[in-house]
Amino acid sequence: MTTTLAQWLAAQPVDPKLASVVASMAAASIDIAAELRTASIAGHTGLAGQTNVQGEAQKALDVISNDIVLKHIEQNPEISILVSEELDEAVTFDNGGAYLVATDPLDGSSNLDVNVTVGTIFSVLPSAGGLLQTGRAQLAAGYAAYGPATSLVLTFGTSVAVFTLNQNGEFVLTADNPRIPEASAEYAINTARERFWDEPTRRYVTENVAGETGSAGKRYNMRWVGSMVADIHRIMMRGGIFLYPLDSETVSKGGRLRLLYEANPMALLMQAAGGRSTTGRLDILDVVPTDIHQRVPVILGSAKEVARVEGLYRSLD
Numbered sequence: 001m002t003t004t005l006a007q008w009l010a011a012q013p014v015d016p017k018l019a020s021v022v023a024s025m026a027a028a029s030i031d032i033a034a035e036l037r038t039a040s041i042a043g044h045t046g047l048a049g050q051t052n053v054q055g056e057a058q059k060a061l062d063v064i065s066n067d068i069v070l071k072h073i074e075q076n077p078e079i080s081i082l083v084s085e086e087l088d089e090a091v092t093f094d095n096g097g098a099y100l101v102a103t104d105p106l107d108g109s110s111n112l113d114v115n116v117t118v119g120t121i122f123s124v125l126p127s128a129g130g131l132l133q134t135g136r137a138q139l140a141a142g143y144a145a146y147g148p149a150t151s152l153v154l155t156f157g158t159s160v161a162v163f164t165l166n167q168n169g170e171f172v173l174t175a176d177n178p179r180i181p182e183a184s185a186e187y188a189i190n191t192a193r194e195r196f197w198d199e200p201t202r203r204y205v206t207e208n209v210a211g212e213t214g215s216a217g218k219r220y221n222m223r224w225v226g227s228m229v230a231d232i233h234r235i236m237m238r239g240g241i242f243l244y245p246l247d248s249e250t251v252s253k254g255g256r257l258r259l260l261y262e263a264n265p266m267a268l269l270m271q272a273a274g275g276r277s278t279t280g281r282l283d284i285l286d287v288v289p290t291d292i293h294q295r296v297p298v299i300l301g302s303a304k305e306v307a308r309v310e311g312l313y314r315s316l317d
């Protein structure tokens, strides 16, 4: 017997108004998935000729996806604040809504031209807490992965549910409470950045490459898609660790990935599935934001691997 997203949301012990926020982001992801399926036919994967707050060239689909999210957010009176990677400033709605949504409408869009899995990431917080709350304040988090299937992965903080978009355009439950294995032998890092790495990162990767011949004592495999949602979903479904650590090139910006709408939601999802997250020195969920587009180092996934990295930071700092 299949469980639809609507049925699953109705059964969750949360405020129905909070559930409606998640439903709005799920509906937006269905519309975004439809856009992506035919983007190259419509010629949408080219540059939009604009740049976002980070000065990155916006692909047409970044803008289109953000517009789709904005449309669904505007239609939900429970949401009074939107923070988006594609918008310089937060958008507020005079509707008294209790919730804030922070989102990366289309993460990994540089992969669109080559048909690699990309995604939408979102975080839900109480709007009363303002724009700069730690990840511990999150009430819900999720991502959509636009791949061979369109997956939607959600948490209200204590467990994770995975949905798949069916032929009728409806999300149905396909994995209930997946657990990330504590141990893993698969790591994800962009090894082309080795010359920028700090010593803990370098030591961690060196031990993994040495495999069973070194101190790690087992053989490791490496995967790097270059699309956070794709790499995280693999870890969600079979374990592993994802690293985008602070390095000598990103240190001036505080890191590469954004705290409010990439690191925090993924950290909550990892924790809810039995995984862990860290900047190397601090649990990501404890980082106090100073800016809505703040960047942080991101290391997350299987608990024992994350602990190993933290141990290297403690011993080598």
Ligand code: P6P
Pocket: 107, 108, 109, 110, 190, 226, 227, 228, 229, 257
């Ligand atoms: P690099 C995509 O641009 C992104 O923000 C994440 O989705 C991805 O994990 C990372 O950047 C890839 O970075 O340096 O390997 O291109």
